[in-house]
Amino acid sequence: MGFHAYESPYDWGRIAAYKTTAKAAPGGMVDLSVGSPADPVPxxxxxxxxxxxxxxxxxxxxxxxxxxxxxxxxxxxxxxxxxxxxxxxxxxxxxxxxxxxxxxxxxxxxxxxxxxxxxxxxxxxxxxxxxxxxxxxxxxxxxxxxxxxxxxxxxxxxxxxxxxxxxxxxxxxxxxxxxxxxxxxxxxxxxxxxxxxxxxxxxxxxxxxxxxxxxxxxxxxxxxxxxxxxxxxxxxxxxxxxxxxxxxxxxxxxxxxxxxxxxxxxxxxxxxxxxxxxxxxADAVRAQRQRYAARLRMLTEALRSRGYDAAMPQGALYVWVKALSGDCWADMAALAELGIVASPGEFYGAPEHLRFSATATDEAIADACARLTR
Structure with a gap:
C-alpha cells in the first residue's frame, strides 16, 4: 500500500520569516530552534x-x-x-x-x-x-x-x-x-x-x-x-x-x-x-554533559529575568516555557526583533509554549542571554 499521508504540522520552513528578521537584528541571529549540536566531535x-x-x-x-x-x-x-x-x-x-x-x-x-x-x-x-x-x-x-x-x-x-x-x-x-x-x-x-x-x-x-x-x-x-x-x-x-x-x-x-x-x-x-x-x-560524554548543564542554567536564568516562567528541566536539552503573549508565534516575532529564534510550541502540540535549545555554542548562548536581560 505504500506510505499513507501525514498531517502533523512540523515544517521548519515556517520559521524562515522569523530567521530573516533575526538576521537583521544588531549582532545578527542566535538560533536556539532546531537543536542541532554545535560542539566538536570527540x-x-x-x-x-x-x-x-x-x-x-x-x-x-x-x-x-x-x-x-x-x-x-x-x-x-x-x-x-x-x-x-x-x-x-x-x-x-x-x-x-x-x-x-x-x-x-x-x-x-x-x-x-x-x-x-x-x-x-x-x-x-x-x-x-x-x-x-x-x-x-x-x-x-x-x-x-x-x-x-x-x-x-x-x-x-x-x-x-x-x-x-x-x-x-x-x-x-x-x-x-x-x-x-x-x-x-x-x-x-x-x-x-x-x-x-x-x-x-x-x-x-x-x-x-x-x-x-x-x-x-x-x-x-x-x-x-x-x-x-x-x-x-x-x-x-x-x-x-x-x-x-x-x-x-x-x-x-x-x-x-x-x-x-x-x-x-x-x-x-x-x-x-x-x-x-x-x-x-565516557569522558567525552561527561564533558559534553557539563557543557549542556551550564548552558541550560544560563538560559533558564535569562529567560526568567525576561519574565518567562522558566525552570531548569528535569532532563533533555531544552527550556520549555509558556509564551508571554499566550501564543508561540507572537512571542517568536518579538524574540526575532532581538535576533533570537526559538522553536514554536505548536510543533510539539502546545501552541501556547516555546522551546529554547541549549545545543548552541557557549558564545551563542551567552549572547542570547545578554539580549534577553537588556
Whole structure:
C-alpha cells in the first residue's frame, strides 16, 4: 500500500520569516530552534572514523546488524551507563541511520495499519505522530502516558510511545511509573516504544541517567514487548554521523533487522567504528554533559529575568516555557526583533509554549542571554 499521508504540522520552513528578521537584528541571529549540536566531535570518534576509512567494512558492504565490535560496544554501554544487562533480559540490538528514521518507520516495521491505535504523549516529538500516520494507524494522544487508565481500556492499542527525558518538556518518568506502563502495555498486547535519546542528560539532583525501560526491575526481567531507542547525536555531537540503535524484544528487533537489510537501511562501515568509539568514550560524554548543564542554567536564568516562567528541566536539552503573549508565534516575532529564534510550541502540540535549545555554542548562548536581560 505504500506510505499513507501525514498531517502533523512540523515544517521548519515556517520559521524562515522569523530567521530573516533575526538576521537583521544588531549582532545578527542566535538560533536556539532546531537543536542541532554545535560542539566538536570527540577526538576518539574522529580517529576511529579515519582508521576504518579503508577497512573491509568500508570497501565491502557493511553488516546491517552492525559489526561484532559495535554490538559489544552497545552491550557495554547499556551495562556501564544504564545498569542494564541486555543478555539477561533477552534483548537484541540493531543500529539505525539516526533515531528519526527509526521513530518514523517504527509503526510500519511493527506492521501496524488501519484500525490499530498508537498511544503517545499529547506534547511530544512530532515524528511519533507522523510515523503512525505514515503506517495508516490511528494516533491517541494522552496528557500523561504514565496514567495507564487513559489508554489501557481503549480497543486495539498496539503500541505506546514513551519519551523520558522528554523533548520538549524535559520531564523524566520514574522507574516505578515506567514499570506500570510496561505492565499495562503487556496486558493489552501492546509494544512499549521507549525513546531514551536524552537518557544521559538527566539534571535531577543525584541522578546520572534517566530510568531505562529495559532495566530488569522495570521490565520484570524480560525485554518482551519493549523497544528502546537511543542516539549519539547529542551525547557525542554526532548528529551528522546518523548513529543510533534499537534495543529490546529479541524477536521484534530481529524482524526489523531483516526488513532493514532488504531496504538498505545500513550505517556505513567506517561510521559503525566511529559509533563504537563514541559509546566507549565516557569522558567525552561527561564533558559534553557539563557543557549542556551550564548552558541550560544560563538560559533558564535569562529567560526568567525576561519574565518567562522558566525552570531548569528535569532532563533533555531544552527550556520549555509558556509564551508571554499566550501564543508561540507572537512571542517568536518579538524574540526575532532581538535576533533570537526559538522553536514554536505548536510543533510539539502546545501552541501556547516555546522551546529554547541549549545545543548552541557557549558564545551563542551567552549572547542570547545578554539580549534577553537588556
Amino acid at each position: 577526538a576518539s570518534v574522529r580517529q576511529a572514523l579515519a582508521d576504518a576509512a579503508d577497512a573491509p567494512n568500508a570497501y565491502g558492504y557493511p553488516a546491517t546488524a552492525g559489526t561484532a565490535d559495535l554490538r559489544r560496544a552497545i552491550d557495554e554501554w547499556f551495562r556501564d551507563q544504564r545498569g542494564v544487562d541486555l543478555k539477561s533480559v533477552n534483548a537484541g540490538v540493531t543500529p539505525t541511520v539516526g533515531s528519526k528514521e527509526a521513530v518514523a518507520l517504527m509503526a510500519s516495521l511493527l506492521h501496524l495499519g488501519p484500525g490499530d491505535v498508537v498511544v503517545q504523549p499529547r506534547v511530544s516529538y512530532p515524528t511519533y505522530e507522523i510515523g503512525t500516520q505514515l503506517a495508516g494507524a490511528s494516533v491517541l494522544k494522552v496528557d500523561d502516558v504514565a496514567d495507564v487508565e487513559s489508554w489501557a481500556n481503549v480497543p486495539n492499542v498496539k503500541a505506546v510511545w514513551v519519551n523520558s527525558p522528554c523533548n520538549p518538556t524535559g520531564a523524566v518518568i520514574s522507574a516505578d511509573w515506567l514499570a506500570d506502563i510496561v505492565a499495562a502495555a503487556r496486558r493489552v498486547g501492546a509494544v512499549v516504544l521507549s525513546d531514551e535519546c536524552y537518557a544521559l542528560m538527566d539534571w535531577r539532583s543525584g541522578a546520572s541517567c534517566a530510568p531505562c525501560a529495559l532495566n530488569a526491575q522495570v521490565c520484570e526481567g524480560s525485554a518482551s514487548n519493549v523497544l528502546v531507542l537511543y542516539s549519539l547525536s547529542k551525547q557525542s555531537n554526532m548528529a551528522g554521523y546518523r548513529t543510533a540503535f534499537i534495543a529490546g524484544d529479541y524477536q521484534l528487533v530481529g524482524e526489523m533487522a531483516e526488513y532493514r537489510k532488504q531496504i538498505g537501511q545500513i550505517i556505513p562501515g567506517p561510521v559503525q567504528a566511529a559509533m563504537a568509539a563514541g559509546l566507549r568514550d
